[in-house]
Amino acid sequence: MEQGWVRSRRSGITALYRLFDVLLIQGVLYASLAYFNVTPGKDWLIVGLSAAVCFAFISESVELYRSWRGESYKRILGAVTVAWVAVCAFLILLAYSFNAFGADYMRPAVAAWMVFTLFGLAFWRYCLRQLLFAIRLNGGNSRRAVIIGCTDAGYKLAKDLAENPQLGIHVNGFYDVPEFQEQACSIRDEARFPVLGTVDEAIEKGRAGELDLVFIALPMRAEQIISETLDKFSDTTATVHILPNFFVAKMLHARWHQVGSSSLLSVFDTPIQGFDGWLKRLEDLVLASVILVLISPILLAVAAAVKFTSPGPVIFKQRRYGLDGRTIYVWKFRSMTVMDDGEQVAQAKAGDHRVTPVGRILRRTSLDELPQFFNVLQGTMSIVGPRPHAVAHNEEYRSQVNGYMLRHKVKPGITGLAQIKGFRGETDTLYKMSRRVEYDLEYIRRWSILLDLRIIFLTIYRGFYHKNAY
Known part of the structure; x- marks a missing residue:
């Protein structure tokens, strides 16, 4: 139920993103026109709607509306900037082609609109991000996670997640892989991150629908074991990530994630979300x-x-x-x-x-x-x-x-x-x-x-x- 709660809220947040973007683009446009005493008309309505539509399409190409859980705000800001600058460049090129916005009194209004819209798009995302962080710190919008492999990389990931509670990802513990004998860990912390059992027990948990996120933290030399573990988890509906980078030929919808200094690759996930x-x-x-x-x-x-x-x-x-x-x-x-x-x-x-x-x-x-x-x-x-x-x-x-x-x-x-x-x-x-x-x-x-x-x-x-x- 927790996983369904999270997904439903994520879809709602994504819809809210788009709605706010459209309202903000239009609102800042009319505010700029009013400030510079430019009379709004149907042409300006078309300009605003065109900008909103272009921004929506370009945002898809930079994946602006995907889940940014675990990502830094700099990356969000970069995606927003790329999308809006591309829209502005398109509108300027179009205006130049049709000799629009040629009047001197229009140019300040258009310039103000473009600058303050970018500021608004970035600022309200920052505010919403802080709101989500606060909700997660209070136990909401959270997911259950386990880590396969008692390795240094795995415990480093667990520590990164524990030190970033605003991400809302709670590591229940580790599952050991008995076949892999080279997983000595120098930073093991049984009190915070207990070993819950073997990988086969984790798979049974996944089949029972008790796991939301699974992180596989085995080194590259354990390729065969990683491949076998992925095959077993393909019989579950858990979302699987791999740490570190590992090429999987039969992935559904791969996407990189960043948690602290740890890089993750989503393997078994769906593109039909948000x-x-x-x-x-x-x-x-x-x-x-x-x-x-x-x-x-x-x-x-x-x-x-x-x-x-x-x-x-x-x-x-x-x-x-x-x-x-x-x-x-x-x-x-x-x-x-x-x-x-x-x-x-x-x-x-x-x-x-x-x-x-x-x-x-x-x-x-x-x-x-x-x-x-x-x-x-x-x-x-x-x-x-x-x-x-x-x-x-x-x-x-x-x-x-x-x-x-x-x-x-x-x-x-x-x-x-x-x-x-x-x-x-x-x-x-x-x-x-x-x-x-x-x-x-x-x-x-x-x-x-x-x-x-x-x-x-x-x-x-x-x-x-x-x-x-x-």
């Missing part, structure tokens, strides 16, 4: 609402067909894994005479006797999936994302497919990259499931709104009918 998370949620709400209105006659017709052609409920709910591996209930039109949702769930096969005549049509055309748009409105699913599997299938494949659980770093979707690539329907071989997971992880790495729209378009263009859907 403002991007809000943007994807807005996409889901708008599209799902429009689609549900358009398909409402189809929903009624299918519901009637299911109800009057076989006994049982119209809607079938099945447990699936959602975001961060939490259990959700996915809704479908009932297409079978049974409603399996236990430890063993057999996938539908060609000629499956459990599938009803109407259900066979629904499954072939994907019409049985339409109620999942209500899951999207509910917030447990997204329109585009990795397809959710039955809990029994997750437990079966998570030990067979490397990185399988990383699919759950984003919300499951009604359609996805794997589906438009042909990996839809029955996964009767390990190869098919492995390929599906590969495309799911590729989607997470490459995510963007444009990619979502492309997948939706191709899903509609290629049709909902599929020969492998039984």
Whole structure:
């Protein structure tokens, strides 16, 4: 729950950043015009909006709206300065091209706007940063962390985190790696940072959802052990960082972090957070609402067909894994005479006797999936994302497919990259499931709104009918 609390606040803070930026850019512009007795008009409104839009786009390229937990204020100031100076350069070039702002009485107002906007953008971020520090010092907005490897680098990181409580990262302790015999530590402090067990126990904690952050602090010569540890943690939903630098070929969304003098590399993380998370949620709400209105006659017709052609409920709910591996209930039109949702769930096969005549049509055309748009409105699913599997299938494949659980770093979707690539329907071989997971992880790495729209378009263009859907 603590991790979810942190993430929800982070998304809200990111949205607040953008809102304040827009208001500040516009507010300082009109204040400068008023001070220099320049009459504001629609042209100035366009200038202000253009500056806000340009600043938003350029800010994305310098990752201004990502989480800056653990970063120095100098780096934040540098990102803000780069983004705003680029906006100013663009506006000056545009004004020069169209001979705008040529009047002598306008130039001081524009110059004041550009200078004081930069000051305002930097100052309010400093104030918000101090507010977040105060909240974390009082125990809020915090995360639980453990360190793998009782090394000098690991204890140095633990000390850095302890000496910077404003970061809100609390190290519970260390987990030892018995296979690595060269981890003698000269600065061990059992009282502050106890050894909680072995790496296998840490992995079990991660699988149980009891770890927020994991720092791997093994030296480069332990490459094999680091690789094996990463493989094991890929079966959890913990956010994993490596100390020191170590290249990982199968990382999802790598990003450097700085804590004191310690450098960290985020490995298993998601790009769909903060403002991007809000943007994807807005996409889901708008599209799902429009689609549900358009398909409402189809929903009624299918519901009637299911109800009057076989006994049982119209809607079938099945447990699936959602975001961060939490259990959700996915809704479908009932297409079978049974409603399996236990430890063993057999996938539908060609000629499956459990599938009803109407259900066979629904499954072939994907019409049985339409109620999942209500899951999207509910917030447990997204329109585009990795397809959710039955809990029994997750437990079966998570030990067979490397990185399988990383699919759950984003919300499951009604359609996805794997589906438009042909990996839809029955996964009767390990190869098919492995390929599906590969495309799911590729989607997470490459995510963007444009990619979502492309997948939706191709899903509609290629049709909902599929020969492998039984």
